[in-house]
Amino acid sequence: MIEVTNLAKRFGEVTAVKDVSFRAADHSVTGLLGPNGAGKTTTLRMLYALVTPDGGHARVDGVDVASDPLETRRRIGVLPDARGLYPRLTARENIRYYGKLHGMGGAELEKRIDALADLLEMKEIIGRRAEGFSQGERAKVAIARALIHDPKNVLLDEPTNGLDVMSTRAMRELIRRLRDEGRCVIFSSHVMQEVSALCDRIVVVAQGRVVADGTPDEIRQSTGKENLEEAFVSVIGSDKGLVQ
Amino acid sequence: MRLIGVVLGKELMDHMRDKRSVMTALIFPVLGPVMFAGMFTIMAGWMREDRPLQLSVVGTENAPNLIAFLERAGAQLTPAPTDYEQQVQDGDLDVVLVIPKDYGDDFEAGRSAKLELVVDNSRNQARVPIRRTQRLLDGYGAQVATLRLLARGISPELARPLHVDEVDLATSAKMASNALNMIPLFLLMAALMGGMHLAIDSTAGERERGSLEPLLLNPISRSALVAGKWLATIIATTVTVLLTLLGFKIAIGRVPLEDLGVRADLGIEQMLSILAVVLPLTLMASAAQVLISTFARSFKEAQSYIQVLVMIPVLPSAFLSLSPIKTQLWMMAIPFLGQNLLVTSLMRGEGMDPMGLLLSLVGVLVVTGICLAATVKMLGSERVVFGR
Numbered sequence: 001m002i003e004v005t006n007l008a009k010r011f012g013e014v015t016a017v018k019d020v021s022f023r024a025a026d027h028s029v030t031g032l033l034g035p036n037g038a039g040k041t042t043t044l045r046m047l048y049a050l051v052t053p054d055g056g057h058a059r060v061d062g063v064d065v066a067s068d069p070l071e072t073r074r075r076i077g078v079l080p081d082a083r084g085l086y087p088r089l090t091a092r093e094n095i096r097y098y099g100k101l102h103g104m105g106g107a108e109l110e111k112r113i114d115a116l117a118d119l120l121e122m123k124e125i126i127g128r129r130a131e132g133f134s135q136g137e138r139a140k141v142a143i144a145r146a147l148i149h150d151p152k153n154v155l156l157d158e159p160t161n162g163l164d165v166m167s168t169r170a171m172r173e174l175i176r177r178l179r180d181e182g183r184c185v186i187f188s189s190h191v192m193q194e195v196s197a198l199c200d201r202i203v204v205v206a207q208g209r210v211v212a213d214g215t216p217d218e219i220r221q222s223t224g225k226e227n228l229e230e231a232f233v234s235v236i237g238s239d240k241g242l243v244q
Numbered sequence: 245m246r247l248i249g250v251v252l253g254k255e256l257m258d259h260m261r262d263k264r265s266v267m268t269a270l271i272f273p274v275l276g277p278v279m280f281a282g283m284f285t286i287m288a289g290w291m292r293e294d295r296p297l298q299l300s301v302v303g304t305e306n307a308p309n310l311i312a313f314l315e316r317a318g319a320q321l322t323p324a325p326t327d328y329e330q331q332v333q334d335g336d337l338d339v340v341l342v343i344p345k346d347y348g349d350d351f352e353a354g355r356s357a358k359l360e361l362v363v364d365n366s367r368n369q370a371r372v373p374i375r376r377t378q379r380l381l382d383g384y385g386a387q388v389a390t391l392r393l394l395a396r397g398i399s400p401e402l403a404r405p406l407h408v409d410e411v412d413l414a415t416s417a418k419m420a421s422n423a424l425n426m427i428p429l430f431l432l433m434a435a436l437m438g439g440m441h442l443a444i445d446s447t448a449g450e451r452e453r454g455s456l457e458p459l460l461l462n463p464i465s466r467s468a469l470v471a472g473k474w475l476a477t478i479i480a481t482t483v484t485v486l487l488t489l490l491g492f493k494i495a496i497g498r499v500p501l502e503d504l505g506v507r508a509d510l511g512i513e514q515m516l517s518i519l520a521v522v523l524p525l526t527l528m529a530s531a532a533q534v535l536i537s538t539f540a541r542s543f544k545e546a547q548s549y550i551q552v553l554v555m556i557p558v559l560p561s562a563f564l565s566l567s568p569i570k571t572q573l574w575m576m577a578i579p580f581l582g583q584n585l586l587v588t589s590l591m592r593g594e595g596m597d598p599m600g601l602l603l604s605l606v607g608v609l610v611v612t613g614i615c616l617a618a619t620v621k622m623l624g625s626e627r628v629v630f631g632r
Binding site for chain 2: 011026047050052071073074078080081082083084085086087088089093097099100101102103142145146182
């Protein structure tokens with residue numbers, strides 16, 4: 001479970017996040033929807049303690065992120081904006097490195113890697129070096145290493161960015177599956193359809209603030225629009241930066 | 245602590261698979277000794293004194309006594325070709341002795357008899373034969389003068405108011421050190437450059453590939469991460485230094501150094517002393533490289549910064565090899581300069597100065613600590629992690 005209260009962050013003159021609060025429950029998918037530059041990535045980075053907030057708090061399973069960043073990182077698995085792999089290591093070695101950094105090792109770790117390779121349908125590439133991987137293959141390895149320690153909370157920053165249709169479908173299936181396993185899944189996106197298709201709860205962010213928060217039905221009701229797409233446009237104020 | 249080992253292991257494996265980086269690490273162990281062997285073999289060829297002196301003579305018939313003296317002294321005399329001036333200029337002949345026609349008349353009349361030595365002083369290679377010829381001619385002159393004075397009942401010492409004895413204090417090991425100064429320079433360069441590629445690849449390269457942000461999401465402290473990368477750089481550097489030293493050990497065994505009047509030996513004890521001085525330097529060099537490449541915006545930028553970094557400590561050493569300054573104890577505390585002075589005196593066969601070693605160690609450790617702390621701090625900065 002992830003709770004965010006009044007998060008704020010400035011970079012020099014630019015205020016990236018003004019005031020963001022929401023709650024993401026276990027066993028559900030929470031979508032952070034907003035146009036590019038709305039503050040989604042910065043909010044996520046504050047959640048995994050790579051950016052220190054200027055104000056507000058974030059808690060992961062009750063652990064305060066700012067006061068115990070290492071414990072926070074043990075409880076979350078993250079697919080960040082940057083998905084670089086080590087090109088001279090094989091897919092398995094890339095994933096194994098992260099497993100070891102989480103204190104895993106031996107047969108238990110190898111079994112976990114095999115299970116993830118199964119789940120993500122990446123058995124053919126698991127022994128190959130990462131140089132020359134396609135975007136989709138790279139995303140799979142990045143997901144696998146994010147999930148290696150079986151985290152209860154999963155953060156995905158624009159997970160379908162740069163993926164083709166097949167990989168996008170696989171990613172959506174994976175997100176549903178992670179929820180069905182009881183995890184708390186948060187993903188950010190600027191693609192309306194994706195968010196409305198996947199999310200149990202939607203947090204709409206624009207210009208560093210939460211402008212709408214609720215289930216798809218609640219958002220439709222509060223804006224008085226029948227169509228979810230029109231509802232988004234009405235809460236954000238424009239359709240600039242959103243992709244259908 | 246275990247996590248440091250995980251990072252270290254990964255970086256080393258990654259590095260071993262990087263052909264380009266292994267190549268740069270191996271350039272020094274190979275290049276230095278090969279250059280060294282080549283240079284000294286050529287120099288030894290020039291300087292060889294045991295070869296008979298080859299002397300071309302014009303007008304042999306004008307001075308039979310002189311010719312007999314030269315032959316007794318072991319010189320091999322040949323008649324000079326007609327275009328001898330051209331051949332001296334071209335370097336085909338080292339030295340030509342010209343005996344003019346009126347030599348005999350002047351000699352018998354007791355006037356100074358003229359001889360001509362045709363040489364090209366700009367050629368290093370000709371210097372030894374020229375000097376040997378002059379010495380022979382001086383010897384003949386002195387012998388004749390002595391005989392003439394004795395014939396007139398005068399002590400020859402009157403004509404020689406000064407008697408200069410040259411006392412050469414340079415031990416042969418000391419002379420060797422001047423010639424062998426390039427060995428410490430190469431060793432210290434190896435300590436600076438051996439791990440360069442690994443340092444850049446594991447920091448600036450990490451960010452450029454987009455793998456730094458996900459790496460920092462693991463439950464590992466920044467200091468453990470920096471320590472792992474730093475240790476990996478140290479290991480790569482140490483291997484380079486060891487290979488370079490081994491290369492020089494092999495090269496010294498194969499170069500005819502005795503022909504240069506130089507006795508040089510890299511014994512086990514001396515090699516260990518050199519390592520005791522040079523290896524601590526790798527701690528600092530690695531820390532500085534990790535710091536700089538963390539700061540740099542890209543792989544390329546890190547590379548150019550580090551190339552400048554390598555030049556800075558080399559300058560005083562290059563200066564030192566040209567004009568030896570008197571060593572002061574405080575100099576030992578200056579990283580790189582201190583190591584250079586210590587290794588040079590070791591090469592000279594003067595033994596280890598424990599106070600100097602201690603000071604040099606302190607200097608290095610202080611700079612290392614500052615660099616590591618700055619790197620850890622930098623990795624905490626959002627601007628550095630996400631690029632500027």
